Amino acid sequence: MKQYWKQTTVALSAAALTACMLPCMTSAQTVPCPVLSRNCPAYAGNGQASSANDEHYFSFWFSNAPDYLAYDLSAASQEERSRVILAWYNATGQYDPSILNGGSTNGVPSAYTIEINDAPGGTYPEDGWQVVDTVTGNTLHSRQHVIDLNGTANWVRMSISEGDGKSGGSISLQMDIHSAPEGKLDSWIFFGDSITAGGMMNCYGSPFAELVHAIDSKYFPAQENGGIGGIFSTDGKNNIDRWLASFPGEYVSVAYGTNDAWGNQTGAEKYYENTVYMMEAILASGKTPVLPTIPYATESGVNTYLDDYNAMVHKIYEEYPQVVKGPDFYSFLKEHPEHLSADGVHPSSEGYAAMRQLWAETMYENVYTAKGDTTEHPTTPAPENRNTDLNGDGATSVVDIVLLQKYLFNLEQLTPAQYEIADYSLDDVVDAFDLAFLKRIVFHLYQ
Numbered sequence: 001m002k003q004y005w006k007q008t009t010v011a012l013s014a015a016a017l018t019a020c021m022l023p024c025m026t027s028a029q030t031v032p033c034p035v036l037s038r039n040c041p042a043y044a045g046n047g048q049a050s051s052a053n054d055e056h057y058f059s060f061w062f063s064n065a066p067d068y069l070a071y072d073l074s075a076a077s078q079e080e081r082s083r084v085i086l087a088w089y090n091a092t093g094q095y096d097p098s099i100l101n102g103g104s105t106n107g108v109p110s111a112y113t114i115e116i117n118d119a120p121g122g123t124y125p126e127d128g129w130q131v132v133d134t135v136t137g138n139t140l141h142s143r144q145h146v147i148d149l150n151g152t153a154n155w156v157r158m159s160i161s162e163g164d165g166k167s168g169g170s171i172s173l174q175m176d177i178h179s180a181p182e183g184k185l186d187s188w189i190f191f192g193d194s195i196t197a198g199g200m201m202n203c204y205g206s207p208f209a210e211l212v213h214a215i216d217s218k219y220f221p222a223q224e225n226g227g228i229g230g231i232f233s234t235d236g237k238n239n240i241d242r243w244l245a246s247f248p249g250e251y252v253s254v255a256y257g258t259n260d261a262w263g264n265q266t267g268a269e270k271y272y273e274n275t276v277y278m279m280e281a282i283l284a285s286g287k288t289p290v291l292p293t294i295p296y297a298t299e300s301g302v303n304t305y306l307d308d309y310n311a312m313v314h315k316i317y318e319e320y321p322q323v324v325k326g327p328d329f330y331s332f333l334k335e336h337p338e339h340l341s342a343d344g345v346h347p348s349s350e351g352y353a354a355m356r357q358l359w360a361e362t363m364y365e366n367v368y369t370a371k372g373d374t375t376e377h378p379t380t381p382a383p384e385n386r387n388t389d390l391n392g393d394g395a396t397s398v399v400d401i402v403l404l405q406k407y408l409f410n411l412e413q414l415t416p417a418q419y420e421i422a423d424y425s426l427d428d429v430v431d432a433f434d435l436a437f438l439k440r441i442v443f444h445l446y447q
Contacts, residue, residue, distance in 0.1 A: 030367060061171075194229035
C-alpha cells in the first residue's frame with residue numbers, strides 16, 4: 001500500500017531532486033542569485049536565530065535592540081560567496097510608514113551595521129568583525145545590501161543598535177544571503193499602493209521568488225514589497241529618488257493608479273506625468289523599470305476612469321521601449337472578477353495568489369527568457385484525459401509545482417487523491433521525476 005505521509009525511494013529522489021534544484025549559470029543577462037543562507041548555522045544574542053533563515057517566510061527572528069544576527073557561510077564555495085546580496089525583511093504592512101500620517105513600524109531595525117569576518121566556520125567569532133555598511137534613521141520595512149566578501153569572509157552579521165527608532169526597541173526579521181555574481185542582479189522591488197502592499201509580501205502564501213523558482217530552478221530572486229496603502233502616483237513621484245537610493249538591485253516595478261482613478265482624483269494626464277517621472281528616475285539610476293497595467297475593478301468609482309488611465313500605461317510602453325511590460329492585470333481581473341473581494345477593488349486572498357503567479361509567469365517570459373536565456377525548456381504536453389491539477393483549483397500551474405516541491409522537501413502532506421495525481425510518470429512513486437514531468441506540463445501550457 002502506498003505511504004502517502006512520507007517520501008518514498010529516498011535515495012533516488014534525493015539525487016534526482018538535487019540535480020533538478022541546484023542553480024546553474026546560463027547566458028541570460030539576468031544572473032541567477034541563489035540563496036546561500038537557507039538553514040546555514042545562524043547565531044544571535046537572543047531569540048531563535050534559525051527562524052530568520054529557514055524555508056518558511058512566515059517565521060521571524062524576534063529580539064530587542066541591541067542584538068545581532070550572524071550567518072556562517074563557510075559551507076558555500078569561495079566563488080559563490082565572492083559577492084552576495086544581504087536581504088532582510090520585516091512584516092510591517094507598509095514599506096515606508098514615514099510618509100503616512102500616523103504610520104508606525106513593527107520591529108523594524110532602524111539603525112544597524114553590516115559586518116563580515118574571515119574567521120573559520122564552525123564557531124561564532126567574538127572579534128575580527130569588519131563593518132562594510134552602516135544605516136541610521138531607517139524607516140523601511142526591508143532593505144538589500146550588496147557586499148563583497150572576496151571569497152575569504154566566512155561570516156556575515158547584521159548588528160542592530162536600534163529597533164523602531166530606539167535602543168531597546170523590538171526587532172523582527174528574516175534575512176537571506178544570495179550569491180551575487182557579476183552581472184545584472186536578480187533583485188526586485190515592487191512599488192505600489194494597497195494592492196501591491198497586500199499581495200507582494202514574501203510571507204503571504206507562495207511569494208514571487210518561490211514561484212519564479214518553481215518555473216525555473218536556476219532563479220530565486222531577492223524581492224522587496226514597496227507597497228503602501230492609500231497612496232497615489234504623486235506620492236510615488238515625490239519619494240522615488242529617495243527609495244531608489246536605498247535599493248541596490250536591478251528591477252523596479254511601479255504599480256500605482258487605482259487610487260488616482262478612484263473618483264478621477266489626479267486625472268489621467270497627471271498620472272502619466274508622475275509615472276513618466278518614475279520611469280525616467282529608474283532608468284537614470286541604471287536600473288530596469290517594470291510597469292503593469294492598472295488592475296480592473298468592478299467598483300464604478302474606479303472602473304469609470306480605468307480606460308483613460310490604462311491608455312497612459314500603453315502610451316508609456318510606446319514611448320519608453322526600455323520599460324518592461326508587467327502583467328496585464330486589467331485584462332486578467334476583467335476576465336476573472338471572481339478574484340476581487342467584496343469592495344470590487346482589492347483582490348481576495350485567492351486573487352492575490354493568482355496575481356503573484358501571473359507576476360512570476362510574465363516576468364519569466366519578459367525578463368528571464370527575453371534577456372538571452374538559451375536554456376532549452378521542454379514542451380511535453382499534458383497527457384490526454386488525465387487530471388493534472390494537483391491542488392484542485394481548476395488549473396495546472398506553477399502553484400501545483402510549488403505544492404509538489406514542498407511535498408518532496410517534507411514541508412507539506414499530500415492527500416491520497418493528490419498522491420494519485422502527482423504520480424505523473426505512472427510508476428507508483430512520487431519523486432523528482434514527477435516534479436520534472438509536471439514542469440514540462442506547465443511550461444507547455446504557458447508557452
